[in-house]
Amino acid sequence: MCAMHGCRPAFRVAGFMATDLFNACSAVMTKKKESAEVSIYPDWCKGCGICVAFCPGHVLELGPDGKARAIQGIECRNCGFCEYHCPDFAIVVKTKRSTAKKEVDHAHEG
Amino acid sequence: MAEVTQLIHHYLRHNKRFPHVLCPGCGHGIVLGSLVRSVHQLGLTKDEVVIVAGIGCSGRIAVYVDFNTVHTTHGRALTFATGIKMANPKLKVIVVMGDGDALSIGGNHFLHAARRNIGLTALILNNNIYGMTGGQTSSTTPESSYSTTSPFGQQEQSFDIVKLAKAAGAPYVARSTVLHVKLLDRVITTALERPGFNLVEALTPCHTQYGRKNKFKTTVDMYKWYKKNAIPIDAYQKLPEAEQALRTPIGIISEETRPSLEERYAMMKSRLEGAKS
Amino acid sequence: MKTPQEIQRFELRLSGLGGQGILTLGKVLGAGLALEEGYYVAQTQSYGPEARGGASRSDLVISSHPISYPKPEQLDLLVALSQEACNQYYRNLKNGGFLLVDDSLVKQTPTNIYWGLPFTTLAKDKLGIAQAANMVLLGALAHLVPFILPRAMKKGLETSLSPRFLESNLKAFQLGLTQAKKKYPDVGTQWTSS
Amino acid sequence: MPMKVKKNQRKEERAIFALGNEAVVEGALLAGCSFFAGYPITPSTEIAEIMADRLPRIPEGVFIQMEDEIASMGAIIGASLAGRKSMTATSGPGFSLMQEHIGYACMTEAPLVIVNVMRGGPSTGLPTSPAQGDVQQARWGTHGDHSIIVLSASDVQECLDMTVQAFNLSEKYRSPVILLLDEITAHTREKIHIPNKDTFEIFSRIKPSMPPEWFVPYEESMRGVPPMPALGEGYRFHVTGLTHDVNGYPTSRPEEVQKLMQRLFRKIDQFFYDIQIVEETACDDAEVLVIAYGCVARSAHLAVLQARDLGIKAGLLKLKTLFPFPRPAVEKLIRQCRTVIVPEMNMGQMSREVKRVNNGHSQVRTLNRIDGQIITPAEILKQLQKA
Numbered sequence: 001m002c003a004m005h006g007c008r009p010a011f012r013v014a015g016f017m018a019t020d021l022f023n024a025c026s027a028v029m030t031k032k033k034e035s036a037e038v039s040i041y042p043d044w045c046k047g048c049g050i051c052v053a054f055c056p057g058h059v060l061e062l063g064p065d066g067k068a069r070a071i072q073g074i075e076c077r078n079c080g081f082c083e084y085h086c087p088d089f090a091i092v093v094k095t096k097r098s099t100a101k102k103e104v105d106h107a108h109e110g
Numbered sequence: 111m112a113e114v115t116q117l118i119h120h121y122l123r124h125n126k127r128f129p130h131v132l133c134p135g136c137g138h139g140i141v142l143g144s145l146v147r148s149v150h151q152l153g154l155t156k157d158e159v160v161i162v163a164g165i166g167c168s169g170r171i172a173v174y175v176d177f178n179t180v181h182t183t184h185g186r187a188l189t190f191a192t193g194i195k196m197a198n199p200k201l202k203v204i205v206v207m208g209d210g211d212a213l214s215i216g217g218n219h220f221l222h223a224a225r226r227n228i229g230l231t232a233l234i235l236n237n238n239i240y241g242m243t244g245g246q247t248s249s250t251t252p253e254s255s256y257s258t259t260s261p262f263g264q265q266e267q268s269f270d271i272v273k274l275a276k277a278a279g280a281p282y283v284a285r286s287t288v289l290h291v292k293l294l295d296r297v298i299t300t301a302l303e304r305p306g307f308n309l310v311e312a313l314t315p316c317h318t319q320y321g322r323k324n325k326f327k328t329t330v331d332m333y334k335w336y337k338k339n340a341i342p343i344d345a346y347q348k349l350p351e352a353e354q355a356l357r358t359p360i361g362i363i364s365e366e367t368r369p370s371l372e373e374r375y376a377m378m379k380s381r382l383e384g385a386k387s
Numbered sequence: 388m389k390t391p392q393e394i395q396r397f398e399l400r401l402s403g404l405g406g407q408g409i410l411t412l413g414k415v416l417g418a419g420l421a422l423e424e425g426y427y428v429a430q431t432q433s434y435g436p437e438a439r440g441g442a443s444r445s446d447l448v449i450s451s452h453p454i455s456y457p458k459p460e461q462l463d464l465l466v467a468l469s470q471e472a473c474n475q476y477y478r479n480l481k482n483g484g485f486l487l488v489d490d491s492l493v494k495q496t497p498t499n500i501y502w503g504l505p506f507t508t509l510a511k512d513k514l515g516i517a518q519a520a521n522m523v524l525l526g527a528l529a530h531l532v533p534f535i536l537p538r539a540m541k542k543g544l545e546t547s548l549s550p551r552f553l554e555s556n557l558k559a560f561q562l563g564l565t566q567a568k569k570k571y572p573d574v575g576t577q578w579t580s581s
Numbered sequence: 582m583p584m585k586v587k588k589n590q591r592k593e594e595r596a597i598f599a600l601g602n603e604a605v606v607e608g609a610l611l612a613g614c615s616f617f618a619g620y621p622i623t624p625s626t627e628i629a630e631i632m633a634d635r636l637p638r639i640p641e642g643v644f645i646q647m648e649d650e651i652a653s654m655g656a657i658i659g660a661s662l663a664g665r666k667s668m669t670a671t672s673g674p675g676f677s678l679m680q681e682h683i684g685y686a687c688m689t690e691a692p693l694v695i696v697n698v699m700r701g702g703p704s705t706g707l708p709t710s711p712a713q714g715d716v717q718q719a720r721w722g723t724h725g726d727h728s729i730i731v732l733s734a735s736d737v738q739e740c741l742d743m744t745v746q747a748f749n750l751s752e753k754y755r756s757p758v759i760l761l762l763d764e765i766t767a768h769t770r771e772k773i774h775i776p777n778k779d780t781f782e783i784f785s786r787i788k789p790s791m792p793p794e795w796f797v798p799y800e801e802s803m804r805g806v807p808p809m810p811a812l813g814e815g816y817r818f819h820v821t822g823l824t825h826d827v828n829g830y831p832t833s834r835p836e837e838v839q840k841l842m843q844r845l846f847r848k849i850d851q852f853f854y855d856i857q858i859v860e861e862t863a864c865d866d867a868e869v870l871v872i873a874y875g876c877v878a879r880s881a882h883l884a885v886l887q888a889r890d891l892g893i894k895a896g897l898l899k900l901k902t903l904f905p906f907p908r909p910a911v912e913k914l915i916r917q918c919r920t921v922i923v924p925e926m927n928m929g930q931m932s933r934e935v936k937r938v939n940n941g942h943s944q945v946r947t948l949n950r951i952d953g954q955i956i957t958p959a960e961i962l963k964q965l966q967k968a
Binding site for chain 4: 379
Binding site: 456 | 765768769771772876879880882883955957958959
C-alpha cells in the first residue's frame, strides 16, 4: 500500500489491473513519510484544476483568483502527481527537512 | 519532488514569456515536460537535440525549450527532419506533430518516414481535433463526435495512429496519455534511445475545441475519461472484443529492431569506399 | 583545337526505332567528334515516353565554330533505320543532302540517290548480335562522311566503353567500315554538299 | 550517365561531352553541394539519377529520393539548416508543389538551389517539350511578398557555370536561388570544360564567430545577411516560418515585422550589381535589340549574326539573371535602340518586365510561341527585318 496517499500498488481502474496508472506514486513509495510542501507560481498557473481534481490527499484547491493553492493544515504526501501533471510547470513540491525551518516561500500560495 | 520542475526550468528558454500560449488544462505542456525529462535522463546535451515541429498547437511548444528548434510548415515537419538527420546523423532529432499535422496534411510523409525507418523520434500529440484553427475535424476525430466542421457528427472513420505506423513499418510504436505521465516518460525515453523511426502517440485533451462540443464539462473530465478508458495493452488484449472497441490500449504496442536508413546509407558508402581502394 | 576539316554547320539525324541503339550511337558519335576531333557538337534527341519499339531520333549539329542554334533545321545527312523514319524525315533533308538507310529494313526509298547497307543483317549474320547494328553503322559513317575519322571514333570507343564490351564493338565498327569501303569506294574526302 | 572523362590538352581542366542536366550536377559538385533530395520528373530526372550515382561516392555526400516535391524541398531546407549546401531539381508540376517551402526558405534565409527544367504547361502539359512558362512563377510563385534570385542558362557550359553561380549567390545572400532551364538546354549534349576547383571562387555561408551566448540569430547589419550556424554547433536558436524578431522568436509587432521584411528585401536589392549577370552580343552600335534568355537566346544569337550580315544593326542582350530583373543593363540599351524584340516561349512573361522598364522609350515587340517548339532563328530574323 502506498504510504503517501493510500492507493494500492496495483490500482484498479474500471475493473482492470492498471499498474501503469498513477505510476508517479510508485516512485515516491520508497521515500517514506517525508512530508512535503507544495508551492505554486500563481503567474504561471492557469487554473485548469487538474492538480486539484487528482491530488490524492486533497491538499490543493482553486483560490478566489482561479489559481491553485495549497490548503493550510493538510499534510502533503509528496506523491508528485501535481508536479508531473501541471501543464504549465507552475507547481513545485518540496520535501520538508526536519531541521529546516518553515520558511518556504508562502507568498506564492496566494 | 522539487527537482522535477527545476529540471524543466533548466531546459526552458527564459527569454520567452511564460506561461506558454496553450489553453488551461491542455496536455501539450505535460508532454513537453515528459520530453524534457527523457532528454535529461539520457544525458543528451542541449546542442545535440533538435526539435522539429509542425504547425498547430503542438508546433508552438518547440519555441519554449532551449534546444535547436525548427518550427516548420503544416504537415511537413518529418521532411525537414529527414533532411536534418541525413545531413548530420549525430543529431538527436525529435519531431513534434499534431494529429491533423502528421496524419491529414502530412499523412504521406508520415507513411514514408516510417517506411524508410529514418532515425527520428516522432511524437504525435493527438487531441482529436484542429485546435489552433478553431476546432475542425481532423483525421483522428472519432466517429460521431462533433466539431465545427462536423456539426451533425463526424461521419468518417478515424485513423488509428499506432496501427497505421506499425503497418507502414515503424519498428517501435507506443501510446500513452498525458495522465499516464510515467508511462509517457518511459516510452519517450525508449524511443529516443532506439535506432530508426520510433513513434510515440500521446493522447492529450483539448477541452477548448473538442471537449466542449463533446459533452465534457471541464478539462478535468477529459483526464477522467483517460483514466477510465486507457488500458495497458496487456490487459486490453484480454478483453472481450466488444469491450475492446470502447477502450484505448496504451503502452508499447510493437517493438522490433531494424537498421535505420542513415546506418544503412553509411554502410553503403563505406562499401563504395572499399570498392574504390 | 584545330578541327581536321573546316565545317560551317553540318546537320545529321539518326532515326529509327527504340531498341536499335540510336541514342547510344548519337552519344558516341557526338563525343568522338567533340572530344577527339575538336568540333563543336550539339546533340539532341527525342524524349518520348520510355518504351521500346517506338520512334527514336538523335540529332547532331556539327561545326568548327560555336553553335548558336542547337537543333537541326535542314539536314545534310539523314540516317534512317526504319521505313517510317525514312518517310517521316526525308522532307527535312536539304537540297543535295544525303540519305543513308539500312536497306535490309528500308525497302522503299523516296529517292534513287542514296547509300544503303544492311546494318542489321550484317550484325546478325556476321557477328551474331543484332544489337551491334549501331556500331556497324558508325563504322560505315566513318567511311562515308569525310570528317568522321575512323581513328578518332575508335579512340572514342576505347575511352567510353569498358574493356568487356570494347572488343565486340570494335569488331562491329570494323565490319561497317570495311563493308562501306567495299560498296562505296569512291566517296569524296571533303564534304561538298553544304 | 556521364559519357566519359578525358584529360584535355589544358591539364587543369577536364572536358566531357555532357547533357545540360549532367552539367548541372558537375557544377553543383564543384560548388560544394553535398546533399540532394528530389523526386523524378521529366525533363529534369537525369539530374537526380546522376546525383544518385555521384553523391554516395564523395565524403559526406547524401542523395535521397523523397516521396514528392514538397518533401524534397523540406529535406533540402533541413539539410541546409544542418550546414549543407543542398539542392533539388524538378520540372513544372513539381515546381508548383515546391512553392510553399520556397517561401519558408526565403523567410528562414536557408541557402539552397532549386533547378527547374521548364516544360510545357499548365498542368501536365507537354512533359517532353520545352517552354519558358515558369518565369513569373519563379519570381512570385510562393505566397507573400518576398525577394528571390532567379537565374537561367542557355547552353550546356552555362548550365555548369550558372549552377556554380547559383550556389555562390545562395550562400552569399542566404537565399533560395532558382535556376531555370528548359527542356532543350537540359537535353542537349555538348562538350564542356570542367574547371579545376581552385580556378574560380567558391563562396560558403559565413558562420558566427562570437561566443554562442552573444549570438543574435537575425541581427541587423550593413550587409543585411546574418551569419548562419549549423544545427548542433552550439548556437541554439529558433527557426520559424513565422515573422520573427532578431532573436528568432515569433512576433507580430508591426515595427519588428517591418524591420525583418525590409531586411529580407534589402539584403538582395543593395547588392544588385553583384547578382546581375547579362551577356551582350553586338550591342555597341545596335539599333534593334533582342532580349532573350534560355534556349531562345541561342536562336536569337544566330538571328542577330544573320541580321548583321544583311546590314541590320542588331544586338542581343542575353539575360542570365532573370530576377532581380537586371534593370540597369536593360535600361541602358533600351535608350539606345529604337526597337526591342523579346522572343520567349510563353505569352510574354519577361516582356512585361521589359515594358515596365521601357517606360515608353522605344518600341517593345513580343514574339511568343507556346506550342512546345523552340522559336527558330528565322522567326527572330523576320522580326529584325521588320523592325
